[in-house]
Amino acid sequence: MMNTFLWSNNFLVSFIFLCKTSLAQDQGAVRLQDGPNSYEGRVEAFYNGKWLRVCYRKWDMNDANVVCRQLGFSGATSYYQGFTPRGGGAFALNNVNCRGKESSISECSHDGWGKYDYYCKENDHSDAGVVCAAERDGQLRLVDGENNSTGRLEIIYAKQWGRVCGADWDVSDGSVACKQLGFSGAWAGYTGWGQRGSGFFWLSNINCHGNENKLISCSHPRPADLSSGYCVTSNNNDAGVLCKVDGDGAVRIAPIESVYQGRVEIRLSGKWRRVCGYGWDLNDAHVVCHQLGYKGAWRSGTGWTPRGTGLYYLYGVNCGGTESKILDCNYPLLGNKHSTSYNHYYPQNCQAGSTNDAAVTCNIDGDAAVRLVDGNGNYSGRVEIRYGGIWKRVCHDSWDINDAQVVCRQLGFGAAKSAHKGWLPRGHGSFWLTHVNCNGNEATLNTCNRRYDLGVYYEYRDDETCSSGRTVDAGVVCDPSTVSPTRPSPVTQPPVVPSTKLQCKDTDAILCNAVKIGGHCNSSYGKKHCCESCPGCRDVSTGCVQVKQHGLCESSSMKKVCCKTCSQGSLIG
16 A cells, blocks of 8 residues: 555656656747748747647748747748648747847747737638748759750759749849859740749749849848739749850851851850741841841841741841841840740740741842853843842743843843743743843843842732743843953853852851852851861862761762862761
8 A cells, every 4th residue: 555655656746847847848949840841831839738839920030030040040031921731729829029139939029828819710820930041042943944044943942942933024033043043144034934833932023133143132022922923833924034155146047048048047045046027127137147247138038938946036126237236136025935825925927836937138249140041152041140149030020121131231242132031941940030120221130120029929829920830031132243342251050059068067066057169168157166167168169068977978979079078077967
């Protein structure tokens, strides 16, 4: 009996001692619950032997800093008013009001332990939460992009990568993000990157001036404060960027018949992009051709066939014609978005699937010359004219003796005997000129009036005869007895057009269409170093296309001289 009493008494004393010790040790302790890791979660405080909730009334950054420091972190980066998921049961604290310097939450002002009002009901979503500081907070990365300079932006807090919302996102914000990532700036800032992110947004409504070193130095609400309904997790409103890299802003021609004519592309973020023909005109074409090192442009074009692939990154270009490069011209927007939600910024005919690529025909030495082919001798034949290094037909609509007089004088004859329609044999391919209307006193055929722009004719209209499959070539018979003493030798056969080009890899690992013409190396990129790094760029007067593959030289014409030249260069197929 005595032993039983002594054991019971000792147990009771021990129990009371342990309870007092636990209360003294844990009263006012804090912990984080329901978060993704130990840096973030719902705040609970230990009171009266239980872990209880903390109400968010008056909860702010000062309170969050005290909690995070109490937990051993350097401080807080953000806080929650109404953490999800909510806790259950009663609240330990309400109306916490820390100054920010306290070492524990129990030192802060509050309504008293275990006291809370109707704002903090047990079934309410009224829990206080925190995001504690961690290493690498504020670092950025790009994901879902074409390369390392484009993509959707993500930022890390509390050792978690999260999305950046595109609300109020613009090129100034994008430039700061790109500079933080090590680039010189941004070409564009996107809202709604095509492949949206998953999960939550860390930041929204960012407002940068453009000179900040880090994105978090810009004005923005606290991390995870997504008061804007625009930044709902399920929305496709991710911020994206198109960062600047070396070599950007260059232009090139995607040639079909010649390196001087074709579809225009511009290099942005290290990739070649399409240029939309919306608003495209001759002034714009002049700037492109000047940028490529040519004298100017003969014509601008839209709807080039075959069209480019992918998205348009430049549209609405409006050049004065004297700019040194196309990005010096006015344009409403640079870059395209990788989602259909961006399409309202772009005209319908500048969507990815449209055939509205901008094109140019550049002016080079020897252009606007005329020649006679398929005739008797050198004083008669079918008329052809050269633009962009390409010889094409002249349609006979409106063709008369005045037009013939101009052609013959341009060729060095004193006069024309006759003008002919439907010259046989007919030419093949397309026309440069139609509906020519000379007065007869012009110095060159190029300066005569014509109904349509250069290269414009209508294949399938019933009221037009200038279809490429018809016998509708203009012809002339010049008077050989009136040869001018200064008459140049007439061109009777086409020279080798430099479409037989070598593809050489330059120092930037960009494919350059480089040819050597008249002892000079020309590049479709207008880059001197492309030619310099292409030692195999030789005179193409042999007329053969040559490549070097796996150390062996192959020639389309199987000419020995072609392969011999090829073997001296480092060429690729």
